[in-house]
Amino acid sequence: MEQNPNYVIWLVRRDLRLENNRTLMSAAETGGTVIPLFVIQETADNGINKKFNNFLLSGLNGLDAELEKLNSGLLVKIGDPVTIISAFSKLLRAPVFVEEDYSPPFLELMKQLNPLVELKVIRGLTIFHPSEVTRDSNHAFKVYSQFRKKWESLPRPKVPITDLKAIRFVHRKAFDSDTRHPKTTTLVTGAKKAKELFHKFLSSEGKLLNYGSKRSRVDYQTTSHLSPFINLGMISVESIFQEVSTMESDKELKDSERKSINIWLNELIWREFFQASLFHFPESVTTTLRPDLELIEWNSSEKALYSWQEGFTGYPIVDAAMRQLKQEGWIHNRLRMIVASFLVKDLLIDWREGANWFGKHLVDIETAANVGGWQWTAGTGLDAAPYFRVFNPILQGKKFDPKGEYVRTWIPELNRSPDKVIHEPWKTPIQINYLPKTHKTTFPIIDHYEARRNALDSFEKSRSIYKKAEVFLKNIR
Numbered sequence: 001m002e003q004n005p006n007y008v009i010w011l012v013r014r015d016l017r018l019e020n021n022r023t024l025m026s027a028a029e030t031g032g033t034v035i036p037l038f039v040i041q042e043t044a045d046n047g048i049n050k051k052f053n054n055f056l057l058s059g060l061n062g063l064d065a066e067l068e069k070l071n072s073g074l075l076v077k078i079g080d081p082v083t084i085i086s087a088f089s090k091l092l093r094a095p096v097f098v099e100e101d102y103s104p105p106f107l108e109l110m111k112q113l114n115p116l117v118e119l120k121v122i123r124g125l126t127i128f129h130p131s132e133v134t135r136d137s138n139h140a141f142k143v144y145s146q147f148r149k150k151w152e153s154l155p156r157p158k159v160p161i162t163d164l165k166a167i168r169f170v171h172r173k174a175f176d177s178d179t180r181h182p183k184t185t186t187l188v189t190g191a192k193k194a195k196e197l198f199h200k201f202l203s204s205e206g207k208l209l210n211y212g213s214k215r216s217r218v219d220y221q222t223t224s225h226l227s228p229f230i231n232l233g234m235i236s237v238e239s240i241f242q243e244v245s246t247m248e249s250d251k252e253l254k255d256s257e258r259k260s261i262n263i264w265l266n267e268l269i270w271r272e273f274f275q276a277s278l279f280h281f282p283e284s285v286t287t288t289l290r291p292d293l294e295l296i297e298w299n300s301s302e303k304a305l306y307s308w309q310e311g312f313t314g315y316p317i318v319d320a321a322m323r324q325l326k327q328e329g330w331i332h333n334r335l336r337m338i339v340a341s342f343l344v345k346d347l348l349i350d351w352r353e354g355a356n357w358f359g360k361h362l363v364d365i366e367t368a369a370n371v372g373g374w375q376w377t378a379g380t381g382l383d384a385a386p387y388f389r390v391f392n393p394i395l396q397g398k399k400f401d402p403k404g405e406y407v408r409t410w411i412p413e414l415n416r417s418p419d420k421v422i423h424e425p426w427k428t429p430i431q432i433n434y435l436p437k438t439h440k441t442t443f444p445i446i447d448h449y450e451a452r453r454n455a456l457d458s459f460e461k462s463r464s465i466y467k468k469a470e471v472f473l474k475n476i477r
Helices: 022-028 050-068 081-092 104-113 144-153 190-206 227-231 237-248 255-280 302-310 316-328 333-346 351-361 367-378 393-400 405-410 448-476
Strands: 007-011 033-040 075-078 096-099 119-122
Touching: 007 022, 007 081, 022 033, 022 096, 022 119, 033 050, 033 081, 050 190, 081 104, 104 119, 144 255, 190 227, 190 237, 237 255, 255 367, 302 316, 302 333, 302 351, 316 333, 316 351, 316 393, 316 405, 333 351, 333 367, 333 393, 333 448, 351 367
Parallel strands: 007 033, 007 096, 033 075, 096 119
Antiparallel strands: none
């Protein structure tokens, strides 16, 4: 299709910002008038993650407001993405620039669009493209430490600087009233809020400089809370890494402070590792990456799953986290590991059930991190925790919420429980059973130590069956 150099479509997906935006910059370099377009796909209400959607809507409002300052705006359409994008591209004879994503839905969208429009897929989701961080044989790294070593050895690309004055955006008057998105959320997100939050994390109360020693405490506000902003590209991960790396090189820093910065930056590299894992192993979304652990006989109890989902397990640290997740859509990473381990190792419920539940409730839900985290905890993924590593919910609570302050925030029924037994309320002289009377289960619903033994037996059984099958196949070849 012959292209019209007068227009270029910037297909906004996970890059809801104007600054440091490589895709926008690439689109503008064509010299055409840039049309910012976002397409909301119509889906059934069942299973919709409302917190994520509200956050996204607020981010779209923020981007539209920034574009309004430039006498432009964000064109938002609701419907089938392939139909809408191809129709606009054909009507305007315009190429489509989009930031690359590694998730299956994005790959499918690109597959369908490719024969219909001129696509320009631009790296921007990660600092390095996954194809750059590989072994010399171009094979993917399966061990994080090796991935990180190669990642850190590469010369970092320059952070893109978007010259907004040099970009010609489509005028706001070009939009019809039905092409603008409804402003129905009071939530404040967007690029401006992301920058404020980031710089507050760098400067206030020494959060970053003390991150190394306090990052796992769930009773403190120790983390940046940037994950949902990074997820939707409201702030550039490249600019974050550059600014924090500059701080790390400050000679006035104490060793402990420099170590804290390095640990935080390491979390960003873990993000790159999970994105690379999804790129190289897209089957990981639904398939265990360790075939010897694919034969586990999972527990199919709906009551056990419901108890976990609603925070009715009887283990306070687990229940508090699940209640916060459902109400706020966010929980500390330490809590994500604790509740994931409890579901998979204590209740012996398939990790995919947990990943699906997180997908319905996390405001920062993202395929690569979600699947990577669940497979890591289950012991079934790349560089995963050993399958025999089982988080003890009592000890985890005592270590990372020693006085029970976090637990009491979400389980007020335990407000009068002594600190010593706050994570074992069944040990109080008068047992404090905070589970609803209508939810008839034992308190707690399962004995952790017995559950751990059962889990290890199940995992070992799967490995044993797989090994025997391997020997059998080898002998008949």
